[in-house]
Amino acid sequence: MNRLVTRIGRSARLALLVGSAALLGACNLMPTVAKVDVAEPTSARPVAVVTPGVSNGSIFQAGAYRPLFEDHRARLVGDTLTVQIVEKVSASAKSTSTVEKSGSVDASLTALPYQGVAALGKLGVGGSSTNKFAGKGGTENSNEFSGTITTTVIEVLPNGHLLIAGEKQIGVNDNADVLRFSGQVDPRSIQPGNSVASAQIANVRVEQRGRGGGADAQKIGWLGRFFLNLLPI
Incomplete structure (x- = not known):
């Protein structure tokens, strides 16, 4: 019985801790309103406008x-x-970019010291590489x-x-x-x-x-x- 009460108490504390963390996290995630200055x-x-009185009989008043x-x-x-x-x-705005690069290498042996041409046969080395890149981007606002x-x-x-x-x-x-x-x-x-x-x-x-x-x-x-x-x- 005591073990059951202890487990329930631990579960309640854990649930309270998780709920408090979620509530605090939600408070930090409240929406912010963009302010216009x-x-x-x-x-x-x-x-x-305080203007000195002029007793000249004129109806013109500079302040009004x-x-x-x-x-x-x-x-x-x-x-x-x-x-x-x-x-x-x-x-x-729109942007497009394309990059392409290719290369190849080919080499062969026709003679070696103390070796005849027949012994070499068609011994050769070759290689090639190709790189391609293409990208597009665009943005629009109205x-x-x-x-x-x-x-x-x-x-x-x-x-x-x-x-x-x-x-x-x-x-x-x-x-x-x-x-x-x-x-x-x-x-x-x-x-x-x-x-x-x-x-x-x-x-x-x-x-x-x-x-x-x-x-x-x-x-x-x-x-x-x-x-x-x-x-x-």
Whole structure:
């Protein structure tokens, strides 16, 4: 009876040890999300411009200047700018290499000291070698993204360029889609209607992620990921 209890205790400890090791291994194999370095913050409030009061009766105020004969365009911190996101990147590469090398050696004896020609017969040595190698490789990648987002000017750089950033969140039932964008805009690239194409924006950062049941369903469970990384094949 004591031996049976001892065996059960050992089996329980062994099972607990294996389970703990599997759990710790699974914790180390949790999926990591690739991070996009979107400029922070994604919104900004207009900065109050303090200008000395001028009592000359003029209606012009330098701190609140807006061109009279010009469409509204983003130019100050806190202004909004609509971005037409059209990003398409494709790349492909192919390589082929072939190497072939062959050689042959042939030798024969026609005479030896104190031996006649008849004694030698057709004594000879020959050899040949051939080496061949052929290899092919190829890779292809294609990404396409399109959408529209209204961003906010979060900083005006010394050269007049605008640093913009924005975020859009859409929630439906238990799912939420988040779109974040940031980049650097030359004011001269802004089109009528206060919009600009993403192709004319420098240092573009675009991030779209989902949260909720739909996003969780696309992930591999921790136990499946553990065996996927543990098995050699």
